[in-house]
Amino acid sequence: MTMKGADAVLKALEQEGVEVVFGIPGGASMPIYDPLVDRSPIRHVLCRHEQGAGHAAEGYAWATGKVGVCMATSGPGATNLVTPLADAKMDSVPIVAITGQVPTPVVGNDAFQEADITGITMPITKHNFLVKDPAEIVETVREAFHIASTGRPGPVLIDLPKDVLQADVEYVWPEKVALPGYRPTTKGNNRQVSEAVKLILAAKRPVLYVGGGVIKANATDELRHLAELGDLPVVTTLMARGAFPDSHELCLGMPGMHGVYTAVTAMQRADLLVALGSRFDDRVTGKLTAFAPDAKIVHVDIDPAEIGKNRVADVPIVGDCRDVISKMITELRKRQGDAGAPDRSEWLATLKGWQTKYPLRYAQNGDALKPQYCVERLRSFADDDTILVSGVGQHQMYAAQYWRFERPRHWINSGGLGTMGFAVPAAMGAKAGQPDKRVVAIDGDGCFQMTAQELATSNTERIPFITAILNNGYLGMVRQWQELFFDERYSGVYLNPDVPDYVKLAEAYGAVGLRVETPEEVDATIEKAYAIEDRSVVIDFRVDPREGVFPMVPAGSSNDDIILGPEFAPHETPGEAPIV
Amino acid sequence: MNGHLHTISVLVEDRPGVLTRIAGLFAARGFNIDSLAVGPTESRGVSRMTIVVNVEDKPLEQVTKQLNKLVNVIKILEHDQGAAVERELMLVKVRSEGDNRPRIMEIADVFRVNVVDVTQGTLTLEASGKPEKLEALLGLLREFGVVELSRTGRVALGRGDRGIKDRTLKVASDA
Numbered sequence: 001m002t003m004k005g006a007d008a009v010l011k012a013l014e015q016e017g018v019e020v021v022f023g024i025p026g027g028a029s030m031p032i033y034d035p036l037v038d039r040s041p042i043r044h045v046l047c048r049h050e051q052g053a054g055h056a057a058e059g060y061a062w063a064t065g066k067v068g069v070c071m072a073t074s075g076p077g078a079t080n081l082v083t084p085l086a087d088a089k090m091d092s093v094p095i096v097a098i099t100g101q102v103p104t105p106v107v108g109n110d111a112f113q114e115a116d117i118t119g120i121t122m123p124i125t126k127h128n129f130l131v132k133d134p135a136e137i138v139e140t141v142r143e144a145f146h147i148a149s150t151g152r153p154g155p156v157l158i159d160l161p162k163d164v165l166q167a168d169v170e171y172v173w174p175e176k177v178a179l180p181g182y183r184p185t186t187k188g189n190n191r192q193v194s195e196a197v198k199l200i201l202a203a204k205r206p207v208l209y210v211g212g213g214v215i216k217a218n219a220t221d222e223l224r225h226l227a228e229l230g231d232l233p234v235v236t237t238l239m240a241r242g243a244f245p246d247s248h249e250l251c252l253g254m255p256g257m258h259g260v261y262t263a264v265t266a267m268q269r270a271d272l273l274v275a276l277g278s279r280f281d282d283r284v285t286g287k288l289t290a291f292a293p294d295a296k297i298v299h300v301d302i303d304p305a306e307i308g309k310n311r312v313a314d315v316p317i318v319g320d321c322r323d324v325i326s327k328m329i330t331e332l333r334k335r336q337g338d339a340g341a342p343d344r345s346e347w348l349a350t351l352k353g354w355q356t357k358y359p360l361r362y363a364q365n366g367d368a369l370k371p372q373y374c375v376e377r378l379r380s381f382a383d384d385d386t387i388l389v390s391g392v393g394q395h396q397m398y399a400a401q402y403w404r405f406e407r408p409r410h411w412i413n414s415g416g417l418g419t420m421g422f423a424v425p426a427a428m429g430a431k432a433g434q435p436d437k438r439v440v441a442i443d444g445d446g447c448f449q450m451t452a453q454e455l456a457t458s459n460t461e462r463i464p465f466i467t468a469i470l471n472n473g474y475l476g477m478v479r480q481w482q483e484l485f486f487d488e489r490y491s492g493v494y495l496n497p498d499v500p501d502y503v504k505l506a507e508a509y510g511a512v513g514l515r516v517e518t519p520e521e522v523d524a525t526i527e528k529a530y531a532i533e534d535r536s537v538v539i540d541f542r543v544d545p546r547e548g549v550f551p552m553v554p555a556g557s558s559n560d561d562i563i564l565g566p567e568f569a570p571h572e573t574p575g576e577a578p579i580v
Numbered sequence: 581m582n583g584h585l586h587t588i589s590v591l592v593e594d595r596p597g598v599l600t601r602i603a604g605l606f607a608a609r610g611f612n613i614d615s616l617a618v619g620p621t622e623s624r625g626v627s628r629m630t631i632v633v634n635v636e637d638k639p640l641e642q643v644t645k646q647l648n649k650l651v652n653v654i655k656i657l658e659h660d661q662g663a664a665v666e667r668e669l670m671l672v673k674v675r676s677e678g679d680n681r682p683r684i685m686e687i688a689d690v691f692r693v694n695v696v697d698v699t700q701g702t703l704t705l706e707a708s709g710k711p712e713k714l715e716a717l718l719g720l721l722r723e724f725g726v727v728e729l730s731r732t733g734r735v736a737l738g739r740g741d742r743g744i745k746d747r748t749l750k751v752a753s754d755a
Contacts (some may be wrong), residue, residue, distance in 0.1 A: 122601055123608045127651040130596070147651060181593060181654040305645035 005134045006031035006165040009098065012141035014041050015173055018069050020060065020432050021045070021098075022053035026073025027113060029100030031165035045432060045461050048453040050077050052425035054084020055451070057095045059429025061088075062412040063387055063437075065218065067148050068095040068429060074102055075113030078159070079120065083419055085155045086124040090416025091239065092216060094153035096144050097125075103163040104132055118159050126154030134167035139174045146177045151184030152303040153216055184302060188319030188327055196274065196298040196315045197331040200230055203272035203296075205347045208232050209255070209284075212239030212415070213277015213301060219322035220244065220408045223276065226329050231341035233351055235263040237278055239415045242405035252351060256284040257553050258397040261358035262351055264551070264559050267292050274298045277321045280310035281416070290558035300324045360401055360551075361567040368544040369519055371395065371470040375402040377522045378440060378468055381530055387412065387430050387439045389465075391423035391447030394476040397549040399442040421450030427465045428458045438530065439465035445495055445502070446475045452505065458536045459510035466529050466537045472545040473497030480548045497542060506538035515540045584636040585614055587666060587736050590629040590647060591621065591655040591744055598652045602629065605650065611643050612636070615668075615733030626654065630735045657744050659736050666736040669708045671696070672718065675725035676703040684724060691717050702727055 003011070009032055013021070020043045025033045036044050047053040050072040057068030072078050078099040088095045102111040118130045127147050129140050137160070144156040200206055214223050220243050227234050227250050234244045235255045244251050255263040267273060273295045278284070285291040288310060299306075299313035300321060307316040317324055362372045375398050384406040390396040390413045405411050412430055414422040427441035448469050458464060475493040482490050506513030512532055516525045516539060529537045550565025592598045599618060606613050612634035621628045633643055644656050659666070676684055684703050688695055691713065697704035707717055711734060718726070737743060 118597065119600065122597070122604050179651060182651045303649070305642065305649055308639075309642060 001171045002168055003171055004031065004035075004165070005137050005160070005167045005169050007035050008137045008169050008171050009141060009160065009165070010035055010042060011171060012138045012173075013069065016141065016145045017066070018042055021069045021071050022047050022056040022060075022429065022432075023071030023098075024048075024050055024053060024073070024077060025071075026077045026100060028074035028102055028162045029071065029077070029098075029160075029165075030073075031162060032071065032098070032100070032160075044071075045457065045463070047425070047457050049451065050080030051083055051421070052428075052451055052454040052457065054081045054095070054097065055087070055419075055422050055425035056429030056432065056454070057097075058084060058088050058091075058093045058422075059389060059412055059426030060433040061093050061095055061429075062426070063409055063430035064433035065409065066094075066433070067145055068093070069098065070095065071098045073100040073113065074117070075115045077113075078117040079115055081157075082120065082124065083417075085121055085157065087414050087417040087419045087422065088155035089124045089126065091414065092153045092212065093155065094148040095155045096148050097155060097157040099157060099159050100165070101130070101159045101161040104161045105163070107161060117157065121157050124155070125157050126152075128157040128159065130159045130161075131164055132161065134164045134169045137164065137169055138171060142174055143177055143179060146179070147182060151182075151186075152213075185304070185318045186302065186320040186323055188300065188317045188324035190327065192315055192317045193324060193327045194331050196300075196317060197328055197335055199272055199296055199298060199315060200232070200274065200328075200332065201335060201342060204344070205270045206230075206232050206272040206274065206344075207252075207266050207270040208234045209237075209267065209273045209275045209278050210234055210240045210243050211237045211276065211278025212243075214240055214243045214321045214325075215277075215408045217277060217302070217321035218408075219277075219320075219325050222322055222325040222329065224248070226325050226332070229329060229336070229341065230332055231344045231348070232274070233266060233348065235259075235267065236405075237281075237284055238400055238413065240278070241400055241403075241411040242408045245406045246404045247406060252355070254400055257286070257555070258401065258549050258551065259284075260360055260401070261551055261562060261564060262354040264553065264562055265354060266351055267295070268559050270295045272296050272298070274300070275313075276300050276325065277302075279306045285310065286553045286557055286559040290560060358564060358568075361565065362547070363567050364519065367518055369517065369522070369542060371398045371472070371541070371543040371547055372402050373519060374468065374470060374516070374522060374541045374543060375399055375442060377526055378442070379403045381523070381526050382438065382440065384410070385437050386410065387427075387434060387437050389413065389423050389427040389430060389439065389441040391441075391443045392418045392420045393444045393447060394472075394480065394547075394549050395442050395444040395447070395470040398470065420444075420447045423447060424451045424467060425454045427467070428454055428463050431458075431463045431465045435463075441465060441467045443467055443469050444476060445469055445471040445473065445497065448502075449500070452509070455506065455509035455511050455536055455538070462534075464532075464534060464536045466539070468539045468541060469502055470541050470543050471497050471502065472543050472547070474545050476545070477549070479545070483548065485554070497545075502538055502540035506536075509536075511536040511538050513538050513540065515542070517542045584634050586633050586635055586640050587659045587664065587734060588631050588633060588644065589657045589659065589736060589738075589744060590631060590653060592627050592629060593652040593654060594620070594625050594627045595652055598627070601650050601652060602631075602647065605646055609638070609642070609646055611638055611646075615731075617733035617735050619735075630733070632734050655744050657738060659738060660742075663742050664736045664738045666710060666734050667708055668711050668714055668734045669706070669732040670714050670718075671704060671706055671730045672721060672726060673697075673702050673704045673728040674721050675701060675727055677701060680724050684721070687717070687720050693717065
């Protein structure tokens with residue numbers, strides 16, 4: 001079948017099962033937009049900024065497990081996608097970005113709206129393509145989706161010059177993807193699996209160190225099975241919140257710089273860490289040389305380069321977490337036999353003791369509205385099926401700590417890159433992918449202002465969600481560091497909680513704006529917001545600017561030097577922490 | 581020879597931008613390239629790069645693993661010391677005035693290198709061989725004054741069976 005290159009792009013997207021594309025058109029990408037008028041299967045969501053389109057594609061991918069798609073024109077349209085692409089690379093989010101490019105005869109000529117976007121995005125994509133031959137359009141789309149969604153997922157960019165889009169092409173769907181240099185290892189090595197299981201059986205103080213890879217691999221059922229079978233306590237990293245239910249008695253919560261004491265210290269005292277789809281990131285390990293000093297390491301990851309990158313693994317296993325965990329379950333059951341898991345009651349009792357003694361804690365004193373309280377109340381009115389999205393900073397940590405996560409793909413945030421402004425567009429993308437679920441974005445006032453324009457998109461395209469701004473009038477995380485490490489010399493962090501007026505701003509965007517200034521107003525306002533389903537809602541929570549995120553392991557410090565926070569009396573400080 | 585240097589052969593798809601991807605990866609990850617040579621192979625559509633990596637700061641394993649993640653990289657072979665034939669080509673222009681010429685010619689003779697250009701004031705030599713040999717030659721020529729120097733970087737092939745197998749290449753060129 002002969003058609004224009006642009007039609008071939010859309011038809012190939014259809015064959016890949018794409019339902020929605022987030023984008024903004026421009027000169028070079030206009031040929032793709034013309035057939036969208038007639039072609040109904042693909043919905044185009046017109047965003048207000050390409051960065052919003054990119055994060056929306058990420059939110060969609062997170063919430064659905066499918067590949068998210070965003071589209072931009074050449075030059076500035078394409079460069080505005082740089083941040084979401086880098087974000088998706090760091091957090092292994094499968095997205096495909098399609099960019100228009102100036103016509104091939106003028107590529108390299110500094111033509112109007114020309115940017116070498118394949119050159120620019122090489123280090124921040126899993127792979128990218130500049131299609132110069134119209135005959136390669138269809139196979140390129142096929143390859144892009146294959147690369148984005150398999151192995152360690154990630155972003156792929158396809159750059160399409162305008163004349164390529166306008167050329168006649170023969171549409172042939174390639175049955176196979178021919179990529180000689182791309183063969184991810186998905187099946188875990190059986191011998192290594194049994195070595196890992198031997199270590200698990202021998203361990204007295206084991207911890208499953210679960211990362212985002214478990215969610216990417218759709219391995220959360222298997223994880224639960226493994227944990228229960230072996231009586232193995234679980235920590236879920238920032239990227240893995242919801243991979244294991246917070247309500248489960250084996251769940252220790254989030255480790256890391258702002259992790260809960262028990263999760264952080266369980267890893268420090270462990271004699272075995274089974275890392276599943278996690279990468280020993282500096283925010284988790286703290287000072288690397290002091291991290292989990294007594295632990296043997298089993299490291300399972302689909303990306304061989306992650307294994308041994310930061311911490312040497314005693315048992316490295318390259319493979320998909322679902323495959324490997326399933327094999328571990330089989331092997332563990334075989335070796336445990338009828339006897340069941342080894343007796344771990346002492347270790348589990350120690351952990352339980354820490355949980356009781358060192359819980360997350362904040363003080364609700366006076367009239368001040370505490371951000372943690374807002375998160376708790378937002379959670380208490382929400383069901384387990386509510387998708388929570390956040391930006392980056394204090395509010396993100398409060399959300400990760402105080403929301404109770406029960407299901408995978410119900411927590412979406414920017415972990416690796418730490419992209420402020422992620423929440424609003426990502427929430428919109430999540431809602432587009434899961435229209436029947438409630439989506440709540442917990443955002444900071446600093447973050448919100450970076451991408452708030454997508455509220456216009458949400459209300460125009462009828463993709464409603466709730467944004468809860470924890471408005472403290474500051475770039476709060478930077479403020480907290482200045483308070484702790486720069487002698488309270490506050491520099492470049494004051495934003496002004498009254499400007500803009502977030503209620504009026506919400507209304508200007510066609511959303512409902514609500515404001516909460518005291519703890520007494522919290523519940524009624526949340527109930528009101530959750531009852532609105534036909535348009536987006538923004539709640540301006542005026543929270544205490546002096547509140548800080550705790551516990552905290554200062555950057556570069558050992559996890560043993562965890563600071564519990566001002567709510568703990570001196571005799572309760574971590575120096576007193578019991579050691580097994 | 582410097583113990584931090586490792587020679588690796590990298591088979592890549594012959595596509596625009598592949599060299600940029602590899603060079604960019606080395607720069608971004610803080611790996612040091614001592615030399616890099618690239619050219620076609622016996623299989624159509626497949627190029628071979630020989631890269632000498634300085635692994636003083638980062639383990640070689642990270643270098644090869646990260647390289648392997650590039651979609652256009654088909655195969656990587658690490659050459660063990662002595663298990664590969666390694667050669668480099670060098671063109672060197674030496675100042676040659678009056679009495680010097682016979683002495684330079686004598687050195688060229690001993691090293692079995694060709695004189696490829698002669699002018700009033702210079703001699704240009706073409707030398708190929710193991711990097712150690714080229715270094716030794718250069719050391720001797722420096723006393724006369726090296727005007728210009730151009731080296732290809734190292735190329736290498738594993739000895740005997742130690743190579744990148746035919747099958748890999750076939751899979752690649754069929755694709």
